């Protein structure tokens with residue numbers, strides 16, 4: 001396939017990756033332009049690791065769930081007989097039917113895309129002509145096909161994606177041989193160690209299609225600048241320590257070459273803070289945290305598709321993927337130590353906890369929608385960054401490195 005070139009010159013993007021005090025925003029077209037999206041998808045999302053969920057969603061062999069990557073690629077995430085996780089395309093290799101789609105649907109759903117689903121199975125039988133694949137994607141049944149001269153069943157299988165697990169999250173990649181993910185996050189191992197994220201269990205992940213560019217969401221989630229202003233009515237972030245360690249006045253550690261982690265630790269105003277109107281954590285503190293950890297939060301972006309916010313009682317995870325220039329899909333959940341989920345009042349508390357976060361979304365989501373519209377305006381700026389906008393400068397630095405590599409590859413291709 002012809003490499004795709006950026007319709008926006010790199011020179012217009014590069015000022016976004018300067019040190020924060022001189023950086024400006026990315027060109028607005030990076031958030032709205034369909035051709036740029038095609039370029040970005042190839043440069044970033046077709047080459048890097050994408051988070052699809054948690055390993056604990058499929059504890060037993062045969063357990064599976066489905067996902068749609070980048071808005072167009074349905075996959076099935078399944079634990080095979082050996083206990084290993086496969087992420088494979090759910091496109092049937094006979095006639096491109098989605099093998100996990102239902103065999104029938106009521107009239108008011110005829111024209112809807114196949115729904116995501118989960119369950120446990122011995123194999124996957126395509127509902128269309130009953131080609132059947134095992135948990136490793138091998139074609140094990142194909143009615144009538146023995147009649148076809150030269151048909152070799154063993155030559156056909158579902159396309160497999162590269163898979164890696166990190167801290168209990170399942171990542172996959174369209175790249176044939178992507179550089180391993182774990183070592184590229186090692187700078188954060190120590191910061192995350194006491195949360196024991198790998199052992200935590202997730203609440204049922206929730207999927208939310210969002211009508212704005214994926215960067216609008218990622219930038220907002222990590223944006224320290226807006227927390228004190230947009231959320232002023234909701235939460236007293238001013239109590240955060242003003243030392244350099246805080247997320248509000250400080251910055252994140254500089255990007256290491258090859259790293260895919262942007263984030264850091266911040267000090268809060270008091271111990272065991274929670275993101276709800278009581279300002280306090282609703283669940284017991286994670287037992288493995290130190291006294292000091294309980295004063296901190298850790299926010300980490302695992303580029304390009306996972307955001308995590310670690311608090312003293314829980315971890316909020318959000319897997320975000322683009323579905324187009326102006327649309328994205330978020331899959332999110334909360335992680336808790338298993339003991340917390342056994343609390344008698346867990347379900348009640350979870351409702352309050354979830355609503356607490358949604359109060360922030362009541363402010364963040366409309367702002368994201370309006371900003372996306374604004375990016376399409378002829379008057380949209382490449383505005384100057386505040387020092388509290390440090391995440392945007394680092395994200396731009398990370399992205400532009402990939403954009404540049406893709407441009408160079410396209411140039412050498414001719």
Ligand code: FES
Pocket residue numbers: 092093094095096097126127128129130131
């Ligand atoms: S499309 Fe799947 S069996 Fe024909």
Ligand SMILES: [Fe+2]
Pocket residue numbers: 220221226227231360364
């Ligand atoms: Fe926010």
